[in-house]
Amino acid sequence: MKKRFSVIIVGIICFLCSYQEAKAQEVLPQDENYFQQFKELPDSETRIDFFFNNSNRYNQNSAYDWLDSVNVYLNSSKKTNDSISVIDYQLIQSQIYFDLGDYEKSLAIAKELFDRMDNFELEKKTLILNLMDADYSKLELYDKQIEIRRYKREIGLTKNVSFYDIYSSLGQHRKAMEDYMTEEKRNVEDGDFYAQAVYNNNIGNYLRLDKSTPTALSYFNKANALIDVYFSDVINSKTTNQINEANYLKGVILGNIGKCHVQLKEFEKAIPYLDESIEMIKKYNTGKFSTDLVENTLEIAECYLQLNNYEKATDYLSDGLTPVRIENILKRNRLYAAYYDRTGDFKSATTYLKRNIRIRDSLDVNATNIKSQQLESVLSQDLEYSRKMMEVQKADLEKSRNEILEKDERINLVFISLIFTLLGFSGLVYAYLKSIKNQRLIAEQKHFIENSLIEKDSLLKEIHHRVKNNLQMVSSLLSLQTKNTRSKAAIVALEEGKSRVKAMALIHQKLYQNEDLSVIEMQGYIESLINSVQSVYKKGGHNINITIDAEGVELDIDRAIPFGLILNELVSNSFKYAFPHDEENGKIYIHLRKIQDQEGFFEYTDNGVGLPEDSDERANSSMGIRLMNRLANQLQTTLNTDRTAEGVRFWFNFK
CATH class of the missing domain: 3.30.565.10 (Histidine kinase-like ATPase, C-terminal domain)
Structure with a gap:
């Protein structure tokens, strides 16, 4: 009976998990007209809250429909001199332009609000600064982006200033990953599966961009498993927006897994992931411009092109693709050129190749200079921030030192007062004499231990030196044997043996040359090993x-x-x-x-x-x-x- 009861309980739990996961994958309510609800709200305050709290707002009406209505409300507010409503509608207008991918217009509106936001509420300041941060990132104006982040810290919106995403945008993916792990790992709670999925996806993306594809793939697979656990979690309830954002994140993760398979030349494996990613991003990011959608579409087009399925490749290339970033435009032109080259239309192929040449000619020099300047700016500001933090820490240490000195002075005063008591005097003299004796004993033991350690290090270095010399002698004997051997196969075997002996001898040479005898610095060792091998194969x-x-x-x-x-x-x-x-x-x-x-x-x-x-x-x-x-x-x-x-x-x- 107990066994049957346990089976029933397990079945119920599995059903609830399956139901929750299926519910998470459902299409968000399409019959709910957010645009109509927005227009029926009474004032700008309720409209701005409704707009920014509904991520799937473009489910039935396009962003352009929203923009037309917001422009009408904005003009009406300007005519009635309703300054609060003007600010609300300009914020909505800036976000819509950002969603459409028109980052310059979005930034222009946000900057206008930034110049007069001293008396704004903290919530609106946050919206303005976040929009400017995102716009500067998309426009690759990283020095301006850093200024905004510092300002956010100054007004208390964030405690720390992080640059890891900026480093990645400037090509420093490994440093970006290290900074990101340092900053974000401590903020991710064990039970927050969504945050863990975001964390692993970002680490994987830095590794993918750094061409460490196998390791990146393991992080993406872990992120995909975590987002599935998030969906199946029946204990914590989720809002419609949270489910929508989680489904969008899953689409991005699947796209990243597909990109890894493309980097590994596993085109057939990549296609299902990229195809599902494109469907999910379109479904859960309706009406918004997505760089991930553009990149995944280009990647799947390349897969079909590599598999000689030209019809599918052109279907994706002509699927309303509007890349904004230069690298995506160059890739689309390259794919078109490859398609026309393989199908024999060499004139069209040449046309697309010429387009890329013109783009590179116009951007290469300027882009390199700008990127170098921005990287230098990031580094200098990062160093300046580190210097300020060191000054603050130094001031705290100095304060602590002064407090300790003051405490010592008070203790000394008490000590002096006790000296004038007869009972305390005899005890202090005895303790003082014993303390001197103990200090001398400790000093002698310390001197003995230090000498022992020095002698041990010297002996270890001598052992490694002798092992290295003995291995060199073996290498020399092999060289002599090579000169006295006529068989080519034997000479080759002896030379290979000599090379292996040299590789081991080099280890011991590096050890006795190091201050630390426990480890070997591999960059210098590999360089020395390469030189050694080159000397064998002249x-x-x-x-x-x-x-x-x-x-x-x-x-x-x-x-x-x-x-x-x-x-x-x-x-x-x-x-x-x-x-x-x-x-x-x-x-x-x-x-x-x-x-x-x-x-x-x-x-x-x-x-x-x-x-x-x-x-x-x-x-x-x-x-x-x-x-x-x-x-x-x-x-x-x-x-x-x-x-x-x-x-x-x-x-x-x-x-």
Whole structure:
């Protein structure tokens, strides 16, 4: 009986969860005419509250219908000199222009209100400043955007000034992610699934823009799971606007997952995500201009173009697409040019390519200069803010120090008064003598410990130095053996062995050269390893452009040795096989990242001739590949291999 009762309870809970999720996915009430309700309201105060509290306001009437009515109310208020109503309707007017993507008009109205908002209520000040912040972001006027954010802090709308989204817009995606994690992680509560979904989606977006696509995809999948949990949460009730915003966020997340698959050249996987994202954004962002909608439409058009489905590709390209951002305009022209080139209409293809050339010619120099100036402005203001915060902290420390000194003075006065008592005098003398004795004992022990630590460090450095020298001797013996060997296969094997010994010797050399004997700075180690490998393969490698991105990453010796041997094998293989004609445009990219208390990521790519068709069969017989797989096992991971259009890519995550 108890078992049957438990089954019934579980069934009811599952039904409620399914019902709530299905309810969240329903179309928001389309029979509710928000525009008509807006017009029936009695005054501007109720209308502005209604307008900004209904995110799905354009469900039946377009933004242009709203704009026409608001203009009528605005003109009427101006004629009657109703200054409060004029402000309300101008705020609504500015938001409508923003929703339409006309950011310059929106900003012009908001700036006019900003110049005379000293006596405004805090709620209206917030609306004005948020509109200006958003407009400056869309218009890429980041120095002005920073000024607005500082002003918001000054009047108490926010405690901190954050620049992570501005850094990302200026191409500094990694710094943006680090600042965002520092600022926002502490504000996300464990039970707030919507906020957690937003957080993971933003982290994933910074990683996607930074080309760390596999890691970005994991964050987007987590965000998608969290938004589904938010929908199925039957305990916390949700308003219609909250459900609408959550569905819109899910559409954005699905679009980001699709974009990741496009970056990974997985076009068939990307299409369902992008298609569903486009439908959800259109459905839950009705009447508003959306950059995500434009980008997802271009991405799905590219997928169909890559899959040679030209009819579908042109359907999406001609689907009322009106990109505003320059990169989206360039991408649309590029896709049209590719379509016409593949279908044999070379004249039309040339026309679209010329359009892009004209756009780039007119923007490249100015855009680069403006971007550099704005980045410099952001950095300088960021440094200025940090300097002010340090001054405040310094003042607080000085205040604390003065309070401690005053407290010490009071204690000294009490101490002096106690000295004049007979009983206290004898006790203080005894304590004083004992204290001196203890201090001497502590000083002797401290001196002994310091000497022991210095001796230990010296011994460790000496051990690492001797290990390095012994490995170099092994390398020299291998070199002598190579000179006395006529077999080419034996010479190759000895050279490979010598290269591996050098990779291990370099680890010990870096350790005894470091102040900290526990870790190795990987950027310098990888550079030294590359130079060592180049010295072995003198005929190749000098025309190859090698990019190393491992700044600030440190590994202990247990992970550095297998990692160094894996990298030694990869670089050696690239020099030996990837560039048989010693091409001048050869490229190798090495990427290593380690986030504190989280897993690391390693990626190695070259644009050489790629792997042979029988590479899977060779993997069983090649010592180098077997060695790399065993070394990867030591790192508790698996070495992954991807064939790309230009060469080969190896990658793995590690703890």
